[in-house]
Amino acid sequence: MTVARTWAVALSGLDGALIDVEADLSQQTPDFRIIGLGDRALGEAVQRVHNACANSGLPLPRRRLTINLSPASLPKQGSSFDLAIAIAALATDGTVDSASVAATVHLGELGLDGRVRPVTGVLPAVVAAARAGRRRIVVPVANLAEASLVDDVEVIGAASLAEVAFRHGADIALPDPPEPDTVPVRVTSDAEPVDLADVIGQRDAVESLIVAAAGGHHMLMSGPPGAGKTMLARRLPGILPPLDERAALAVASVRSLSGESVTSLSRIPPLESPHHTASVVALVGGGSRIIRPGAIARASEGVLFLDEAGEFPASVLDALRQPLERGDIEIHRSGITVRYPARFQLVLATNPCPCGNYGVRGATCECPPFAIRRYTGRLSGPLLDRVDIELPIRRVSTVGAEPPGSRQTSAEARERVARARESAVRRLRGTPWRRNVDVAGAWLRDGPAAPEPTVRRPLDAALERGALTLRGYDRVLRVAWTLADLDERTRLEASDIGRALFMKKGIAA
């Protein structure tokens, strides 16, 4: 046997491609080369594999070894191919059983002493391998919990190269496992988010938050500092419906790619709140050689919260427009294109002006008019066009006026949201949409469920007055439907449209 093969996975975004790792042993002077569009880390794999094999008591054959990573035209990056390369190389001269090796996917980085080190992106890689029909996967033992989240595949955790070779039939004494490498300990806390009942005296705002959650509507909160904007936004993931299997896997995959340790599938939608000094790349993802997911990919299936939205550079906010439109983000670099999911619900919070006191009762705003214009101007235009609910938030003026039992808890709100979503799914049966925010405008206006002229009269009036654009018209209809869903009604009423209009622009019907 002079040609042996095994499998590895190359990741491009969250999409994994199965890579055929071929090793050829030819009767030439000793040499070891890797071909197939690898990056720098893959070039250095030669040294790691060489030393790891020697130090594991598994010397490589002293002839010319050529490793080909196929498909050869697909760019590959990172150190996760080390283990597959070493095992394929050892199979060329029969040190390990080539049939067993060919039926297994290997992921992992090698240390010079032969230990198998953890790598990022194990979860999406295992998912891809399972989808491609592979049934047995060897992963670094430190990534075992993460890889085991995937059903229908046999996942084996390996601590050292010798252990893997032994499993494939190498004739060596199994060494003591090396001191396990600690996984990078960045873990997104799985704790139940804070409760909605903590919010005092913001009954209207809480209602709007529930509407936003029920319809998946993007939302802008505007109010003075200390009014509770951040407090409200942090409670949104807690009232959203729990993630289904597919969404939870996608969220965990992005976390795995970001280098976090994933040990269980979290059902709580993620909340990402990047600081306003974040760059475009930090937000949408990128990098020069290795393309990493940004905040919007990590917020996918959950909430992207931009606090102090007016402080974000306009270029950063504009970068959100395409992902908002498409639900994913494509990052192009020379020779490589990567796609990450970006199905997030956008929540913007802003002060009314730089000092925060503009329009606040009992406070004096000292900002010059042009400063206020510039501040709010950052948010104008195409981005605000995507926002369905604009919510002015006032400072709380009474504490303790309402008894604690009268406030909604997150559990109650989550129940209402879930019922509203179910009702929307029932109503939208036979259409491609499941949430109100996704429904096309034409279907809302002229589809089978279009409201009667008497019901939509206030809306037509606003459009005629010029208070609303046609796109705004559609947004109001979407929010109105969410209000109807929350009441579990299947017809729109005039009051729904009135309230939706008020929530969009503060326009009294």
Place this chain on the structure above:
Amino acid sequence: MAAKDDLGRAGEDAVASYLTASGYAVLDRNWRCPQGEVDLVALDGDEIVVVEVKTRTSERFGHPLEAIDGRKRARLWRLAAVWCRQHPDAARGRRMRLDAVAIVGAEPSAFRIEHLRDLR
């Protein structure tokens, strides 16, 4: 120095008898020219074979074959061409080939011989 040279000489002897036993005809040994030296030139059927011999007592400082790198192979090919120019009668109409033979062992009775044919 002398011990090393003796080992090399013993290795070349061992290879010469090994090649003869394998049906090669040894044409030349330790052939020198201004560009360098060729350990062995042999005839295998219809092919002129230029043989590089590497002898080491152990693999502690690397396998002998690892010492034959791309630069060394290029030099051997150049020497092979010079040899053919100087021996037109023997070389005419024959293909040329480069072989390497590695020997590991402290003395002739313990020699382990590895023969690589047709290096590129």
